[in-house]
Amino acid sequence: xxxxxxxxxxxxxxxxxxxxxxxxxxSGFKEVSTRSIKKVPALNGRTVVNMxxxxxxxxxxxxxxxxxRLSADLLTFSKSGTSVSKxxxxxxxxxxxxxxxxxxxxxRHGAAGAAKHLSENIDCSVVxxxxxxxxxxxxxxxxxxxxxxxxxxxxGLKVGIVGDIAHSRVARSNIWGLTKLGAEVMVVGPSTLxxxxxxxxxxxxxxxxxxxxxxxxxxxxLRIQFExxxxxxxxxxxxxxxxxGVTESxxxxxxxxxxxxxxxxxxxxxxxxxxxxxxxxxVILRQVTNGLAVRMAVLFLLAGVDG
Amino acid sequence: MSDLIITGGRVIDPAxxxxxxxxxxxxxxxxxxxxxxxxAKAKASADAEKLDATGKIVTPGLIDMHxxxxxxGMEAQETIASGAAAAVAxxxxxVACMANTDPALDSAADINFVYQKAAAxxxxxxxxxxxxxxxxxxxxxxxxxxxxxxxxVGFSDDGxxxxxxxxxxxxxxxxxxxxxxxxxxxxxxxLTGEGVMNEGYVSTVLGLPGAPSESEEIIxxxxxxxxxxxxxxxxxxxVSTAGSLEIIRNxxxxxxxxxxxxxxxxxxxxxxxxxxxxxxxxxxxxxxxQADVDACLKGLLDGTIDAIAxxxxxxxxxxxxxxxxxxxxxxxxxxTMLGILLxxxxxxxxxxxxxxxxxxxxxxxxxxxxxxxxLKPGTPGDVTVIDLDREWVVDPxxxxxxxxxxxxxxWQLKGAAVATVVGGKVAxxxxx
Numbered sequence: 001x002x003x004x005x006x007x008x009x010x011x012x013x014x015x016x017x018x019x020x021x022x023x024x025x026x027s028g029f030k031e032v033s034t035r036s037i038k039k040v041p042a043l044n045g046r047t048v049v050n051m052x053x054x055x056x057x058x059x060x061x062x063x064x065x066x067x068x069r070l071s072a073d074l075l076t077f078s079k080s081g082t083s084v085s086k087x088x089x090x091x092x093x094x095x096x097x098x099x100x101x102x103x104x105x106x107x108r109h110g111a112a113g114a115a116k117h118l119s120e121n122i123d124c125s126v127v128x129x130x131x132x133x134x135x136x137x138x139x140x141x142x143x144x145x146x147x148x149x150x151x152x153x154x155x156g157l158k159v160g161i162v163g164d165i166a167h168s169r170v171a172r173s174n175i176w177g178l179t180k181l182g183a184e185v186m187v188v189g190p191s192t193l194x195x196x197x198x199x200x201x202x203x204x205x206x207x208x209x210x211x212x213x214x215x216x217x218x219x220x221x222l223r224i225q226f227e228x229x230x231x232x233x234x235x236x237x238x239x240x241x242x243x244x245g246v247t248e249s250x251x252x253x254x255x256x257x258x259x260x261x262x263x264x265x266x267x268x269x270x271x272x273x274x275x276x277x278x279x280x281x282x283v284i285l286r287q288v289t290n291g292l293a294v295r296m297a298v299l300f301l302l303a304g305v306d307g
Numbered sequence: 308m309s310d311l312i313i314t315g316g317r318v319i320d321p322a323x324x325x326x327x328x329x330x331x332x333x334x335x336x337x338x339x340x341x342x343x344x345x346x347a348k349a350k351a352s353a354d355a356e357k358l359d360a361t362g363k364i365v366t367p368g369l370i371d372m373h374x375x376x377x378x379x380g381m382e383a384q385e386t387i388a389s390g391a392a393a394a395v396a397x398x399x400x401x402v403a404c405m406a407n408t409d410p411a412l413d414s415a416a417d418i419n420f421v422y423q424k425a426a427a428x429x430x431x432x433x434x435x436x437x438x439x440x441x442x443x444x445x446x447x448x449x450x451x452x453x454x455x456x457x458x459x460v461g462f463s464d465d466g467x468x469x470x471x472x473x474x475x476x477x478x479x480x481x482x483x484x485x486x487x488x489x490x491x492x493x494x495x496x497x498l499t500g501e502g503v504m505n506e507g508y509v510s511t512v513l514g515l516p517g518a519p520s521e522s523e524e525i526i527x528x529x530x531x532x533x534x535x536x537x538x539x540x541x542x543x544x545x546v547s548t549a550g551s552l553e554i555i556r557n558x559x560x561x562x563x564x565x566x567x568x569x570x571x572x573x574x575x576x577x578x579x580x581x582x583x584x585x586x587x588x589x590x591x592x593x594x595x596x597q598a599d600v601d602a603c604l605k606g607l608l609d610g611t612i613d614a615i616a617x618x619x620x621x622x623x624x625x626x627x628x629x630x631x632x633x634x635x636x637x638x639x640x641x642x643t644m645l646g647i648l649l650x651x652x653x654x655x656x657x658x659x660x661x662x663x664x665x666x667x668x669x670x671x672x673x674x675x676x677x678x679x680x681x682l683k684p685g686t687p688g689d690v691t692v693i694d695l696d697r698e699w700v701v702d703p704x705x706x707x708x709x710x711x712x713x714x715x716x717x718w719q720l721k722g723a724a725v726a727t728v729v730g731g732k733v734a735x736x737x738x739x
Contacts, residue, residue, distance in 0.1 A: 012512070089628060111630040112514040113584025132632070134514030169514060196517065197508035230500045230516075 003301045007119045007126045010135035011176040019177055022297050023145050029300070030293035032069060043072035046303050049097055050076040052108040052129070053090075058264060058288060059129050059139070063106045066295035072303075075102070090114060091121045098122050104302055107131070112169075125302040133167050138298060139263055140173025142291040144181065147218055149290065150259050150283055155182030160212045161203075162188040162244060163222030163271060164233070166195040170222060170263045175201050188212040189244060192233040209244045213254045220261040221246060221271040237270060247273040251281070259283055310334050310352045311731050313690060314344060316360030320367055321661060322669040322681035331365060333688030336730040341682055358726055359739060360692045366664055367680050368400025368689025368728065371641060372671040373465075373544060373568060373616035376402075376433070378424065379417075380409025385621040385709050387421060388428035390641070392707035393619070395430045395735035397642040398724025400689035402431055402619075403675055405465040406438040413438035413449040415457045422458060430734045431727075432689070434460040434675065436490060439478045445470040448478055455485045460675040463490035465544060466591075468526045470496075472533060479539035488540040488566070488674060493526035493551070494518075494591065503632055505578040505593040513581065515631060520548035520599070523592050527551050531558040534565055542674055543567035545618050547592040549602035556611045566674050568614040569603050571640060571647045572714055576600075580714070586627045586634030587714050590620070604657055607666065614671040615663075617644045621710030642706045643715045649695060649722025660695075692726035692739060699723055 001021050011019065032040055048067040052060050060076070067074045077097065094105060104125045107115050112132030119126040130136040148154050159178050165171045165187045178185050185203040187194060194205055206212050213219070226237055234240050246260065260272065260282045268274045277284060313331040318341060320326075330347035332340040332355075340350055376390035385393075387404070394402045404421060406412035412421065418435045425433035437459035441449045443466070451462055462482055468491055469475040475489075482489045499518040504510050506517025527543055531554060534541035546552060546567045558565045572590065577597050580588045588594060606612040620637025627634050645667075652658045672680030679687055701718045703711040727735040 090630070091628075111632050113631055116584055117630065132514055133516075172512070172514060195511040196506050196519075198511055200508045201512065 003304060006302065006305050008137055008298055008302060009115050009119060009126065009128045011137045011140045011173045011180070012135065014180070016180045019141070019144065019180060022141055022294065022301065023148060025301060026145055026290070026293040026297035029296040030290065032296070033292060039069050039071060041071045042300050043067065043070035043303050046103045047073040047075065047101060048104045048106065048299060049102045050074070050106045051094065051097070052076070052078045054108050054110050054130070056108055056130070058291070059108065062288070062291045063129060063295050066292055066299055070296055070299055072299065090118060094118055094122050098124055104299060125305070127298060127302065130169055132169065134169055135173045136169040137173050138291065138295055139170050140177040141298070142287055142294040143174055143220060143261060143263070144177045145290045145294050146261065146283055146287045147259065150286070151217065154178065157217040158184045158186065158215055159218040159220060160186045160188050160206070160216035161220045161222065162209070162212065163224050164193045165189050165198065165222070166193045167225070167228070168222050174220060175203055179203070186212060186216060190234045190240070210250070210253060213246070213250060216258065217255060218259045218261060219246065223263065223265065224267060224270055241270055245270060245273065246276050248275045248279070251276060261287060264288070308335060308352055309731065310355035311358065311688070311728065311733070312347060312351045312355045313358045313360050313365055313692065313728070314347070316363045316365035316692060318365045318682070319661065319664055320682045321665040322367070323683065325682070326661065331682060331690060333690070333728065333731040336688050338682050338684050338686050338688050340684060356733070358692065358728070358733060358736070360726070363725060363739065364660070364693040364695060366691050366693065367668040367682050369398050369645065369667045369691045369724070370401045370671040370677065370680055371399045371617050371619065371644065372403045372614055372675055374402045374404050374619040374641060375407065375621065375637070376404045377621060378408060379420065383709070384623055387424035387433055388430070389707060389709045390619070391425060391428045391430035391433055393641040395727040395729065396707045398645045398691045398693065398727055399641060400431055400691060400727055400729045400734070401434065401677065401679060403434045403436050403460055405436055405463060407443060407466040411438045411443040412436070413441050413443065415450065415453040418454045418457045418459045431729055434458070434677065436461045436463050436465070438462065439464045439469055439489065440474070443467070445474065448481060451481055451487070452485055455487055459487070460677065461488040461490045461542065463492065463544070465490065465492045467496065468493055472529055475530065475533050476537060479533055479537040479541070483537055483539035486676070488542045490542045490544060491526070491530050492544050493523050493530060495522045495525045498522040498525065503589060504581050505595050507578060507596055509578045509581060513584065515581070518593060520550055520595065523548055524550040524554060527554050531555070531563055531565055534558070535563045538564065540564045540566070545570045545573065545592055545616070546603065546606070546612065547573045547595050548599045552602050552606040552611050556606070559611065566613040567611070568616040569607065569612045570616060570618045571644050572638060574600060574603050575647060575651045576714065581631070584631045586629070586631050587638065587712055589631060589634050589636055590618070590638055591636040607658060608662065613666065614674060615644070615648065615666045616671070617641050621708055622712045624711055627712050638712055638714050639706070639708050639710050642708060643701055643713060643720070645693070646699065646701070646720035646723050647715060650720045653695070654721050688728060688731035690728040691724050693722065694725045695722050697721070697723040697725065
């Protein structure tokens with residue numbers, strides 16, 4: 001297909017065909033990383049800037065490496081805090097950086113809608129690397145890629161997304177991507193972390209982890225954040241582990257070929273026991289490997305679209 | 308003797324059941340006569356100022372009972388003078404301004420200050436609403452009697468609700484003694500939490516924290532109970548949910564003294580507008596679902612909703628540009644309210660002009676005890692002339708308001724005020 005999008009803001013607006021195209025391009029780039037010289041000249045002369053307004057290790061590094069392996073010039077800009085202070089708005093900052101001659105901006109920001117806002121105010125391409133609790137499309141894509149690689153398909157699989165659905169951008173991007181590609185999605189978690197009307201996104205809701213383990217082909221375990229500004233969403237970590245933690249003994253009820261995923265970083269002993277996180281059903285490190293290929297594909301496709 | 312004669316228009320005065328082609332004579336600031344053109348002409352002095360309203364609607368001066376003029380304290384957003392200019396440009400001869408200034412309007416001196424500034428501006432009548440609690444801090448009653456004595460028309464901590472039922476009971480009991488309404492912004496802070504928009508499917512998809520309708524409804528239910536207990540007059544600001552209207556409808560049926568208002572944006576926009584994350588659509592209460600919009604329209608028609616008010620809330624562009632989470636709540640509305648209502652409700656066939664006008668005249672005047680909103684001889688000579696067919700495009704850069712935070716920018720409207728008369732003085736005229 002002919003790629004026409006200038007920005008990657010979320011999976012909600014992508015068609016199934018577009019998503020599959022990104023995954024197919026990523027397959028090609030994954031092979032690059034197996035070579036002894038892990039670099040292609042595809043983005044030679046192009047400039048990518050990473051603008052991270054939230055702490056991030058793996059996403060930031062993954063985008064940096066993706067840009068370098070495509071031979072792009074790379075700038076990185078990090079500033080902690082969820083909002084850019086008054087007088088120096090996100091757009092001001094971005095325009096100053098853009099004026100240096102940038103082709104693609106990769107933005108991580110604490111405010112939902114930040115990437116969209118940026119895309120409407122500057123000329124270069126924008127990749128959303130996570131905007132508040134809204135979307136994290138490259139994480140969604142690498143999860144899709146990993147499921148397709150491990151299970152050979154996506155359509156027809158039952159995928160459980162487990163944990164803090166309400167506050168998770170990973171959950172939203174996964175739901176859009178998985179449902180578009182024909183998977184059956186179940187969101188699983190304590191009722192206080194299931195957002196209003198989520199069923200309308202085309203998913204089922206389950207608060208029984210044992211049922212989810214028995215029924216799902218894939219379990220994508222989200223990172224739990226116990227402390228929240230609006231108060232703890234469940235009484236204690238211990239109670240959360242009892243209800244939703246995946247341990248080896250609990251996993252005995254699962255389908256034998258169940259796939260365990262986690263976007264990281266894992267709270268070991270909370271979402272997953274260490275044995276499960278490091279066990280044979282876990283594909284957590286493969287997700288990280290595939291993240292690089294997917295991000296190369298995204299940068300490559302966006303760079304091919306003329307402003 | 309100073310005369311103004313308004314001729315040729317269709318006079319609609321809902322309070323007196325007047326609807327016909329009449330002339331209106333205003334003398335020394337008061338309505339002198341309404342009647343046959345020949346008779347009015349004979350009564351008018353030879354040098355009477357003339358306003359030709361041929362083909363237009365002539366109605367009691369419109370009243371917006373809920374505006375924020377930001378003075379004292381936030382004069383970069385709006386002043387009493389700029390707000391009054393926006394009011395008359397939008398067809399409003401009178402407004403009631405809220406107490407959430409900095410400092411809050413919580414003393415007789417503050418109330419006097421508003422009247423002085425409004426008199427100096429010499430445009431619209433600006434009636435101050437005093438704070439219920441000192442500093443709007445929700446702890447102790449403000450000096451309500453002192454404020455009432457110098458002209459506070461009601462009391463409100465608008466922006467927030469009175470925090471506890473116990474304090475509200477005291478406030479209502481006291482306000483009843485003074486014969487003034489308690490005007491409430493109904494929102495439960497703990498249930499709203501971090502919510503920045505209506506809670507529902509759209510907030511879930513956008514990843515923005517939502518506030519449920521129940522946050523509004525719980526406080527309305529509480530306030531109705533206290534109004535029943537005290538016999539005071541409760542006025543509920545900016546109702547926005549179907550459930551709120553059910554509570555108020557039932558309360559009215561039971562004889563509780565409750566009135567309420569709705570804002571134009573809650574009549575024509577839904578939370579779908581938030582999908583672009585534009586903070587221009589952030590307000591409190593938030594834009595709700597279509598079912599709530601439908602319920603508000605129904606409430607207007609069946610009388611559950613008494614008045615329509617803009618909740619004109621100016622903000623600096625920089626503040627609104629902070630992104631949806633951080634931006635302050637509120638939209639301006641004085642200069643679009645009439646056009647929106649005429650386009651979407653009257654031309655849109657939802658409500659007739661005869662049903663609409665009371666909500667903008669006699670009803671708010673009655674709630675606040677203004678003695679206006681009617682063209683009776685002896686009442687203040689406030690008149691609005693409306694051109695139902697005037698087509699125009701909303702461009703906030705052309706507004707008299709100092710702020711630009713208008714959710715209707717670019718809308719093609721049909722219907723506008725073409726003259727606003729305040730106390731017999733033509734405070735605004737456009738092409739007539």
